[in-house]
Amino acid sequence: MVKKRIIINxxxxxxxxxxxxxxxxxxxxxxxxxxxxKGEYPRPVSGIVFEEKGPMSFALxxxxxxxxxxxxACLTGALYVDDETGRVLHDGERCVGCWMCIxxxxxxxxxxxxxxxxxxxxxxxxxEAEEPxxxxxxxxxxxxxxxxxxxx
Amino acid sequence: MRYLIIGNSVAxxxxxxxxxxxxxxxxITICSDEETLNYSRPLLSYYLGGRIAEDRLAFRDExxxxxxxxxxxxxxxxxxxxxxxxxxxxxxxxRLPYDRLLxxxxxxxxxxxxxxxxxxxxxxxxxxxxQETKRLIxxxxxxxxxxxxxxxxxxxxxxxxxxxxxxxxxxxxIELVDRVLANTFDTxxxxxxxxxxxxxxxxxxxxDTIQQIKTxxxxxxxxxxxxxxxxxxxxLIVAVGVRPNLALVKGTTIRTDRGIVVDEYMRxxxxxVYAAGDCAQGLDFLSKENVVxxxxxxxxxxxxxxxxxxxxxxxxxxxxxxxxxxxxxxxxTISFGMTTPPDGKGYEVLHRVDRTRSLYKKIILKDxxxxxxxxxxxxxxxxxxxxxxxxxxxxxGFKDQLLNDDFGLLVLPKEFRKHLVAGESFVA
Numbered sequence: 001m002v003k004k005r006i007i008i009n010x011x012x013x014x015x016x017x018x019x020x021x022x023x024x025x026x027x028x029x030x031x032x033x034x035x036x037x038k039g040e041y042p043r044p045v046s047g048i049v050f051e052e053k054g055p056m057s058f059a060l061x062x063x064x065x066x067x068x069x070x071x072x073a074c075l076t077g078a079l080y081v082d083d084e085t086g087r088v089l090h091d092g093e094r095c096v097g098c099w100m101c102i103x104x105x106x107x108x109x110x111x112x113x114x115x116x117x118x119x120x121x122x123x124x125x126x127x128e129a130e131e132p133x134x135x136x137x138x139x140x141x142x143x144x145x146x147x148x149x150x151x152x
Numbered sequence: 153m154r155y156l157i158i159g160n161s162v163a164x165x166x167x168x169x170x171x172x173x174x175x176x177x178x179x180i181t182i183c184s185d186e187e188t189l190n191y192s193r194p195l196l197s198y199y200l201g202g203r204i205a206e207d208r209l210a211f212r213d214e215x216x217x218x219x220x221x222x223x224x225x226x227x228x229x230x231x232x233x234x235x236x237x238x239x240x241x242x243x244x245x246x247r248l249p250y251d252r253l254l255x256x257x258x259x260x261x262x263x264x265x266x267x268x269x270x271x272x273x274x275x276x277x278x279x280x281x282x283q284e285t286k287r288l289i290x291x292x293x294x295x296x297x298x299x300x301x302x303x304x305x306x307x308x309x310x311x312x313x314x315x316x317x318x319x320x321x322x323x324x325x326i327e328l329v330d331r332v333l334a335n336t337f338d339t340x341x342x343x344x345x346x347x348x349x350x351x352x353x354x355x356x357x358x359x360d361t362i363q364q365i366k367t368x369x370x371x372x373x374x375x376x377x378x379x380x381x382x383x384x385x386x387x388l389i390v391a392v393g394v395r396p397n398l399a400l401v402k403g404t405t406i407r408t409d410r411g412i413v414v415d416e417y418m419r420x421x422x423x424x425v426y427a428a429g430d431c432a433q434g435l436d437f438l439s440k441e442n443v444v445x446x447x448x449x450x451x452x453x454x455x456x457x458x459x460x461x462x463x464x465x466x467x468x469x470x471x472x473x474x475x476x477x478x479x480x481x482x483x484x485t486i487s488f489g490m491t492t493p494p495d496g497k498g499y500e501v502l503h504r505v506d507r508t509r510s511l512y513k514k515i516i517l518k519d520x521x522x523x524x525x526x527x528x529x530x531x532x533x534x535x536x537x538x539x540x541x542x543x544x545x546x547x548x549g550f551k552d553q554l555l556n557d558d559f560g561l562l563v564l565p566k567e568f569r570k571h572l573v574a575g576e577s578f579v580a
Contacts, residue, residue: 007574008573010569010570049533049560051558051560051561051562052562053562053563056562058562060561060573063573069449069535072166072449072452072453072456073448073449073452074211075192075194075195075211075448076192076195076208076211077210077211077212077213094208096195096198096203096204097479098194098477098478098479099477099479099484099486099531099534100448100449100477102477102486102531102532102533102534102535103449103475103476103477103486103488103531103534103535103538104449104475104535104538105535106535106536106538106539106542106572107535107536107539107561107572107573108532108533108534108535108536108560108561110535111532112484112531112532114479114482114484117479
């Protein structure tokens with residue numbers, strides 16, 4: 001099976017954080033950058049974890065692990081692997097906010113919405129779009145979409 | 153190859169998924185004494201509290217069993233195991249043969265002997281099983297319960313308290329030791345939670361236990377504590393702990409200790425019999441000893457590893473360690489591994505407290521490696537600490553940053569970080 005995955009080239013990251021801006025836009029109702037930031041409450045949370053220190057920076061999103069520990073640890077079945085694409089997806093309706101996924105994610109990319117007790121955001125590789133928004137809008141190819149062959 | 157799985161909870165379900173990844177043909181039978189399709193025990197407190205309806209308790213739907221060609225037998229209790237003739241007998245006399253057997257029979261709640269507590273005393277419940285939780289909810293509604301007592305302030309006790317408080321019931325909790333969640337937390341973390349419990353009107357009685365139960369007819373009416381205190385109540389939830397369910401292996405040659413002892417392939421001492429989950433005593437990653445770790449992720453992984461080995465795909469269990477994620481009274485908490493290290497054994501403790509925000513972070517190190525952590529109200533990126541434990545990363549170079557709010561992967565050695573995010577090796 002050929003699967004799409006995002007790879008990170010941290011050497012190329014300039015720290016512009018456009019990936020976050022466009023991730024939020026993609027997750028908004030309007031899909032419009034200005035409306036998403038100025039008119040939608042609560043504003044969607046980005047599926048990206050951004051890290052920065054001095055000259056170093058990178059953006060990271062769900063790795064869509066082949067054997068995802070978050071799916072294994074999920075108490076409700078809200079997290080699951082999509083059979084066709086191998087993407088790790090999250091069903092917000094089933095989620096109760098137990099944070100087991102946050103406990104076991106080795107790279108720490110699942111964010112909690114503690115007040116509403118639900119996983120706030122989980123990268124779905126922009127399932128509705130042709131190309132993930134963070135990839136499409138990264139000006140320096142620090143975030144790249146690749147196709148990988150995985151065992152069936 | 154005929155597979156038989158006793159128990160239809162998380163270990164059993166993950167075993168099925170693993171078997172079907174290897175063997176699409178062999179008939180699989182799951183036998184459970186429960187009445188319901190399947191349900192997530194940790195969700196019972198959400199159900200008690202009215203946060204979720206009964207139809208959301210299942211973590212796999214009915215189609216799961218069809219898709220994996222599983223013959224599901226419900227409401228039948230397995231009562232006998234013959235490892236020579238390779239069959240399990242049920243309470244109704246049915247005999248189920250197997251080529252490979254998984255025991256994922258879970259745990260049973262401990263009910264200590266208390267003077268005055270009889271088998272038929274009403275108003276006394278445990279809190280790990282759905283049917284009993286339904287009876288508990290009925291009882292609360294029918295008796296218009298306003299106040300309740302919970303015996304035991306461990307994880308199950310605290311989740312019961314939370315569910316009761318959400319129902320508007322005032323709770324008194326009685327704990328034998330000097331603090332709540334003593335098995336998982338340290339004094340600081342416990343005191344933060346105790347303050348939060350008090351703020352929700354929960355009375356916490358420590359260093360005490362119930363000596364006598366007084367009843368009116370069969371119904372619980374009053375509790376007499378060891379200290380002499382008397383508490384009037386018509387509802388008592390006993391939550392002092394859970395022990396592995398060894399009923400089915402009793403009288404067989406299968407080796408048991410605290411739980412059913414399993415090797416690195418999740419095999420018991422009897423040929424072709426495997427065990428996984430809360431009944432199993434498997435490898436603890438940290439102590440390298442066989443320990444019962446009765447938590448969801450361990451049951452899931454052990455069930456999966458058992459399934460792979462049962463279907464001939466030999467895979468060793470790497471051993472996990474204790475970890476928990478529980479939100480109690482609006483405080484999200486996550487803990488890993490060794491949380492209260494013994495003095496003088498070379499452990500180093502880093503911590504940060506902000507009581508005004510109920511925030512607490514504690515990291516336990518040994519030889520510059522993380523071996524445990526407690527996180528209260530600061531759970532973002534918690535999994536990274538778990539990863540540091542599992543990978544045995546030397547944190548000497550960034551020890552001073554471990555407690556920071558923005559702690560993440562950036563402090564790691566570049567090569568390791570690249571390897572980690574490349575997505576090659578996420579099988580923990």
